[in-house]
Amino acid sequence: MLFALFYFTSVFLFHSIDISIASIGLIIGVFLCFVFMLLLLNFILRKNNLTEDNSYALLITILLLGSFYETMFELNIFFSNLVLLLAFRKIYSIGSGIKIKSKLFDAGFWVGIATLIYSWSIIFLILVYVGMLVFRKMNVKNLFIPIVGFITPLIIYFTYHFYFDNLNFFYDTLNFDMSFNFVTYNALKLLIPITLLLALIIWCVVTLSPKVVLISNNFKLSWKIIMIHLIVSIVIVVVSPLKNGSELFFLIIPVAIIIANFIHKTGSSTFKNLILYLFLAISIGVYFL
Structure with a gap:
């Protein structure tokens, strides 16, 4: 319900809409895809015990999508x-x-x-090998399997455009343009939530990591992957040619997992509520900036 409020408010406030069956169908279709994404995320979190039995990660994901509302409109970034x-x-x-x-x-x-x-999603191939290394599944045979899996859709896509003599479209798809111009981040609607997010994520990692290291279970191994997941996401945000806030989508999932674990392990209910209410206030406030 909260995500629906964020999504449809953003659509009607910040995007011109043609009153037609096609445009309304697209809006509803994308919304349903987001709902599917949230359900899938919740399944992954619970199946792999990435958070305790709570909904903090899902709630934080929704609040971050609301805080960076441009993430809901760059469809290539969303679908990737x-x-x-x-x-x-x-x-x-x-x-x-x-x-x-x-x-x-x-x-x-x-x-x-x-x-x-x-295109920059390619960097997440590193995470596959990190998973192999952390869970001790690295061997000669396994080493090449992710590469074979990775190139399979590329070969199929290349073959399709080769058959129709349209290889330029294939080459244009793999576009690795970069931009290090962060001027747009000076806008208050991005500066305020980014500042909060950076401060909180640094605090969470610094305070939580020593506690996790002392735990001898699978979550300790998963935490190492989450940390690399966060680093890879930061790299993609930094190099992304698009700097309007939509590129921050790549950060949302690892950040939500980290903050959710921090909130769960924090003894003070007042502090938990403070963090959640602060995110809620910012996710609403950015619509007025």
Whole structure:
């Protein structure tokens, strides 16, 4: 319900809409895709025990989408993140020891599709190998499986355009333009939530990591992957040619997981509520800036 409020408010406030069946259908279709993404994220979190049995991560994800409302309108970034969720599902479940080769292939395959949608998604191929390394599934055979999975959709896509003599479209799809111009981040609607997010995520990582290291269970291993997930996401945001806030989508999932774990392990209910209310206030306030 909260996400629906954010989404439809953003649509009607910041985007001109043609009153037609096609445009209304597109708006509703994208909304349903977001709902599917949130349900999939919730499934991944619970299946792999990335957060305790609570809904903090899902709530924070929704509040961050509301805070950076441009994330809801760059469809290539959204769909690449949706596909990457399918890859993350495989990566975080490598530790189960079940169907490892299949999971490695699938993870590489989904990263390959995400790369065709948004080129810089290719960096998440690193996360597949980090998962192998952390869960001790690295061997000569497994080493090449993610690569095979990754290039499979690229070869299919290349073959399709080669057959129709339209290879320029294929080459244009793999566009690795970069931009380090962060001037747009000076706008209050981005500066305020980014500042809060950076301060909180640094605090969470610094205070939570020593506690997690002392734990001898699978979450300790997953935490290492989450940290690399965060670093890879930051790299993509930094190099992204688009700097309007939509690129921050890549940060939302690892950040939500980290903050959710921090909130859960914080003893003070007052502090928990303060963090959540602060995010809520900012997610509403940016619409007035």
